[in-house]
Amino acid sequence: MKNFNQFKMMFSAQLKMTLRERQAWFWGIFFPVILMVIFMVIFGGGSDDEFSSEVAIVSESSNQTSDMLLDQIKQIPVLEIKEEEPVSHSKAEEWVENGDVDAAIVLPESAEDTSMTLIVNKEDERGTTTQALSGILDQFIQQANLQAAGVTPTFELEFETVSSSTNDINYTDFLLTGMIALAIAQGGLFGMVDMVEMRRKGLIKRLRMTPAKMGIFGLSDMVMRMIFSVIQIVLLSLIGVLIFDAHLYIDFLSLLTVFLLGALSFNAIGYFISSFSKTTEAYMGVANIVSFLMMFLSGVFFPIETMPEWIQPVSSVLPLTYFAEGLRDSMVYQTGITTSSFWLGIGNIVLWGGLSYVIGSLLYKNKSIVSTR
Numbered sequence: 001m002k003n004f005n006q007f008k009m010m011f012s013a014q015l016k017m018t019l020r021e022r023q024a025w026f027w028g029i030f031f032p033v034i035l036m037v038i039f040m041v042i043f044g045g046g047s048d049d050e051f052s053s054e055v056a057i058v059s060e061s062s063n064q065t066s067d068m069l070l071d072q073i074k075q076i077p078v079l080e081i082k083e084e085e086p087v088s089h090s091k092a093e094e095w096v097e098n099g100d101v102d103a104a105i106v107l108p109e110s111a112e113d114t115s116m117t118l119i120v121n122k123e124d125e126r127g128t129t130t131q132a133l134s135g136i137l138d139q140f141i142q143q144a145n146l147q148a149a150g151v152t153p154t155f156e157l158e159f160e161t162v163s164s165s166t167n168d169i170n171y172t173d174f175l176l177t178g179m180i181a182l183a184i185a186q187g188g189l190f191g192m193v194d195m196v197e198m199r200r201k202g203l204i205k206r207l208r209m210t211p212a213k214m215g216i217f218g219l220s221d222m223v224m225r226m227i228f229s230v231i232q233i234v235l236l237s238l239i240g241v242l243i244f245d246a247h248l249y250i251d252f253l254s255l256l257t258v259f260l261l262g263a264l265s266f267n268a269i270g271y272f273i274s275s276f277s278k279t280t281e282a283y284m285g286v287a288n289i290v291s292f293l294m295m296f297l298s299g300v301f302f303p304i305e306t307m308p309e310w311i312q313p314v315s316s317v318l319p320l321t322y323f324a325e326g327l328r329d330s331m332v333y334q335t336g337i338t339t340s341s342f343w344l345g346i347g348n349i350v351l352w353g354g355l356s357y358v359i360g361s362l363l364y365k366n367k368s369i370v371s372t373r
């Protein structure tokens with residue numbers, strides 16, 4: 001009972017300190033919301049639309065071959081022909097240069113001519129739309145060659161997808177769970193800055209002189225931050241579902257597991273950073289570097305598979321990578337705790353958190369800052 005009363009008093013004190021700190025509310029609650037809204041608006045809105053491209057058709061002299069190819073090109077559903085009719089070569093180049101169309105297709109000038117030309121903007125030569133158009137036309141020409149030769153294709157490609165999830169998921173769901181993981185991770189990384197300030201002012205040393213137990217002090221701090229993280233996950237989920245039409249299929253047991261262990265581990269990493277930071281500025285500098293690196297290398301905004309191959313091994317050791325994947329497993333894919341990949345990620349998170357806490361505790365025990373103030 002004595003310990004419980006001590007916990008209540010310390011928890012109340014931690015809560016009041018946090019509520020009085022307006023910057024903590026902004027960076028902990030409103031900054032993740034603002035960041036998520038920006039990314040959702042930029043990347044979430046049209047990401048699920050089917051590919052389509054607007055092109056211009058050049059046919060300087062109408063002939064049997066060009067008319068036949070034009071009729072077949074009009075049947076390609078993803079191609080939209082500007083003004084519906086062929087235009088001159090110079091007009092098509094002008095449109096491509098000005099970005100009015102994605103590309104221009106030049107049809108054969110005579111019935112004996114067998115080549116077509118694709119005109120694209122040099123600046124967009126390696127762009128996704130250009131590559132897709134090149135692939136579509138290449139496939140189109142192969143089919144036209146087979147048809148002209150009277151050959152029936154022997155082999156064909158059938159497209160099939162498999163997934164561990166039975167639910168309809170999209171990029172908005174991917175981004176929402178990544179932003180929730182990032183918000184909770186940043187809450188842990190930046191939340192321990194108070195420890196530096198309390199140590200600098202000598203408050204921790206004075207607290208040690210009282211009957212208060214430092215373990216209960218740390219526990220009350222972590223519980224308060226856990227409540228902070230619950231507010232984050234609920235608020236971000238509501239915004240994602242109600243405003244951006246995200247879909248959540250929550251497995252509560254796996255969500256509770258990854259949330260508790262993930263939040264504790266990132267708090268431990270923040271605790272470790274505070275153990276060797278002598279000033280608030282030093283702490284924020286290190287925390288910002290760690291947060292910035294993990295933000296872009298952990299698959300929060302984009303799948304890791306889209307990154308350069310040489311950087312993917314770095315992503316595979318970062319705790320935020322596994323925390324984001326764990327939240328997706330429990331909030332979107334609904335795969336539960338029975339998969340080995342889930343527990344592999346949990347093991348990585350716990351390893352980072354455990355090592356950070358042990359090393360931080362040793363540094364706090366041996367550091368001279370506490371004992372000299």
